[in-house]
Amino acid sequence: MLTGKTVLLGVTGSIAAYKIVNLARMLVKLNCNVHVLMTQNAANFINPITFETLTKHKCLIDTFDRNFEYSVEHVALAKAADVVMIAPASANVIGKIANGVADDMLTTTVMACPCKKIVSPAMNHNMFHNPIVQDNIAKLKHYGYEIVEPAHGMLANGDLGDGRMPDEKLLLEYILKEIAFDKDMIGKRVLVTAGATIEKIDPVRYITNHSSGKMGFALAKNAMLRGADVTLVMGKCESEPPVFVNVIRVTSAEEMYNAVTREADNADIIVKSAAVADYRPVTVASEKIKKNDNNTAIELERTKDILRTIGENKKSGQFICGFSMETENLIENSRKKLVSKNADMIVANNLKEDGAGFGGDTNIVTLITADDVLSLDKMTKEKVAEKIFDFILKRN
Numbered sequence: 391m392l393t394g395k396t397v398l399l400g401v402t403g404s405i406a407a408y409k410i411v412n413l414a415r416m417l418v419k420l421n422c423n424v425h426v427l428m429t430q431n432a433a434n435f436i437n438p439i440t441f442e443t444l445t446k447h448k449c450l451i452d453t454f455d456r457n458f459e460y461s462v463e464h465v466a467l468a469k470a471a472d473v474v475m476i477a478p479a480s481a482n483v484i485g486k487i488a489n490g491v492a493d494d495m496l497t498t499t500v501m502a503c504p505c506k507k508i509v510s511p512a513m514n515h516n517m518f519h520n521p522i523v524q525d526n527i528a529k530l531k532h533y534g535y536e537i538v539e540p541a542h543g544m545l546a547n548g549d550l551g552d553g554r555m556p557d558e559k560l561l562l563e564y565i566l567k568e569i570a571f572d573k574d575m576i577g578k579r580v581l582v583t584a585g586a587t588i589e590k591i592d593p594v595r596y597i598t599n600h601s602s603g604k605m606g607f608a609l610a611k612n613a614m615l616r617g618a619d620v621t622l623v624m625g626k627c628e629s630e631p632p633v634f635v636n637v638i639r640v641t642s643a644e645e646m647y648n649a650v651t652r653e654a655d656n657a658d659i660i661v662k663s664a665a666v667a668d669y670r671p672v673t674v675a676s677e678k679i680k681k682n683d684n685n686t687a688i689e690l691e692r693t694k695d696i697l698r699t700i701g702e703n704k705k706s707g708q709f710i711c712g713f714s715m716e717t718e719n720l721i722e723n724s725r726k727k728l729v730s731k732n733a734d735m736i737v738a739n740n741l742k743e744d745g746a747g748f749g750g751d752t753n754i755v756t757l758i759t760a761d762d763v764l765s766l767d768k769m770t771k772e773k774v775a776e777k778i779f780d781f782i783l784k785r786n
Contacts, residue, residue, distance in 0.1 A: 391420045391421070391566070391570055392421055392566075392569065392570065393421040393422075394423075395422050395473075396422070396423040396424075396425070396470045396472050397417055397422050397423070397424050397472065397473055397475065397565060397569075398425050398426075398427060398473075398474040398475070399414060399417075399424060399425070399426045399427070399441075399474075399475055399476075399477070400426075400427045400428075400474060400475065400476035400483075400496045400500060401426060401427070401428045401432045401436070401441075401476075401478070402428075402429045402432050402476065402478055402480040402482070403429055403430075403431025403432050403434065403482075404432075404435065404478035404480055404512045404555070405435060405546045406478040406512040406546075407432050407435040407436045407478060408435070408436055409477075409478075409555060409557075409558045409561075410426075410436075410441075410477060410478070410558065411436065411441065411444065413558040413561050413562060414426060414441055414444050414445055415444055416559075416562050418444055418445060424444075424445040424447070425445065425447050425450070425467055425470075425471075426438075426441040426445060426447070426450070427449075427450050427451075427467075427495050427496040427499055428441075428449055428450070428451045428495075428496065429480075430451060430494070431480075432451075433451060438451060450467075450495045450499075451494075465502055467499055468502035468504070471503050471505050472505055472568075472569045473506050473508065473565055473568045474500060474503050474505060474506070474507045474508065475507075475508045475509075475561065475564070475565060476496075476500065476507070476508070476509045477509075477510035477512070477538070477555060477561055478511070478555045479509045479510055479511050479512065480512070480513060481511075481513050481518075481520070481523050483497065484526050484527060484530065485522070485523070487500055487501070487509075488526035488527075489526070489529075506536065507534075508537075508538060508564050508565070509527075509536070509537055509538065510537075510538040510540070510556065510561060511523075511527065511537070511538075511553070512553060512554065512555035513540075513553045514545060514547065514549070514553055515545060515549055515550075515552050515553050516551075517553065518540060518551075518552050518553040519552065536564070538556060538560070539556075540552050540553050540554055540555060541554040541555070541557075560633065563632075563634070566615060567614070567615060571612075571616045571617075571776075573616060574616055575616035575617045575618035575779070576616075577617075578617075578618040578619070578659060579618065579619045579656055579657050580610075580613040580619070580620045580621070580657060580658065580659045580660075581620075581621050581623070581650065581654060581657035581660045582606055582609045582610045582613070582620065582661045582663065583624070583625075583650060583661070583664035584601075584606020584607055584610065584623070584624045584625070584627060584663055584664050585603035585624045585625035585626050585627035585664055585665070586598045586599045586600070586601035586625050586626045586627075586665050586667070587625045587626070587640070587641065587642055587643040587645075587664070587666045587667045588625065588626055589642055589643065589667045589670035589693075590642075591671050597667050597669065597670065597671070598626060598667060599665045599667065599748070600665075600748040600749060601627075601664065601748055602627065602628040603626075603627030603628060603629070603631075603664075604628070604749075604750075604751065604771050605663050605713075605774070605775070606624065606661075606664060607627070607631055608770075608772045608774065608775035609661050609663060609775045610631065610635050611632035611635070612772065612775040612776050612779055613659075613779060614632060614634050619636075621636040621638065621653055621656075621657070622635045623638045623646055623649045623653070623664070624638070624639055625639075625641065625646060625664055625666075626641070642670070643667050643693035643694065644693065644694065646664060646666060646696065647666075647693070647694045647696050647699070650662070650696050650700065651696075651700065651703075654703070657708065658707065658708060658709065659708075659709045659711070659782060660700055660708065660710045660711065661711045661712075661778070662696060662710075662711070662712045662713065663737075665748070666693060666696060668693060669690040669691065669693060670693050671689065672691050695731075697710070697712045697731045697733060698731045698732070701731045701733050704732060707786075709782055709785070710732075710733045710734050710735075711733065711735040711737060711778070711782065712727065712728075712731055712736050712737070713736070714727050714736050714737070714738040714739075715738075715739065715741055715747065716740055716741065717740065717742055720738050720739075720740050720756060721738070721756065721758065723738075724736045724738035724758050725758060728758060728759070728760065734760075734785070734786075735758065735759050735781070735782065735785075736758045737755050737758075737778060738755060738756045739755045745768045746768070751771060752769060752770055752771065753768070753769070753771050753774045754766065754768045755774055755778075757778065757781050
């Protein structure tokens, strides 16, 4: 995903420095070119050799180290970087950068970098809330630095409070948001649905389906990484939604219908990937539940058709994409759905194919419009999401 990208990691004197080892490992695993800059104090918490082993690059600490790879090391790195992340960022280094002090390799390089800079403060609760530190953080924001808000939790001294550096997985998401994709969807407002709806029968039983939400999450994340303003309406899902998207949680088909129709007017692209229950109980009263031997018959009625409603009320320039789960006549049935729902595209998959459908990490889909059909090979749902938006952008 990050092939050809260069990330500079600036590590300062904090016990949280150990987390950056895993961040460097995750970046390298994504084929990223990683360079690590450390302050002298940071080297007291973690050995630079650890980073050098992972990144295959010399870990730079001393501005005047003569064993450098380039003629002017900090300038060369600054030119090569696609993004800089300073994590953990101590109050001392935050103060230096905010006030233009460049007296070591880390601060000197940061001053020379024209790319995006992300700072993750990590320190004692009282130090973080010190007005001077807060002023320095505000100054960094003013100059375009992105600040990762620290987490609340147990700190190194045993206190509970703010100042804890977030999990390295979240730090990776900040980096991916900046450099994983070209920002070809800036200005686009995207509405995505994901997961399954739940229709309660009684306090114990309910009607639902096997949708995990993975495909919808992949779509929401891909649009976000490409610069779109994303709203995700999610039902029952197996995992937490992607970060940096606006999340609306719902339970029933009625709640999802209301949320989607309410948000639809503000969307340029709508992708309905949620598997909405087709029926719901007319009533949950016990006297309405009729028992016949060992089977329970329940009075049901159809839920509202979300895709049809937004298709019938489509505004000018809006692109609507739906999903079709088929077991036979894939293209024919999906084309009928395309017309009947007034959609612009249907993403169809055959539930009989190995590697397609609910629950898994891969999918096999066919993209269908009024004048085009594109069948994709089996690939990860993240890659499918990328292909879907590539296809949409060519037509929107």
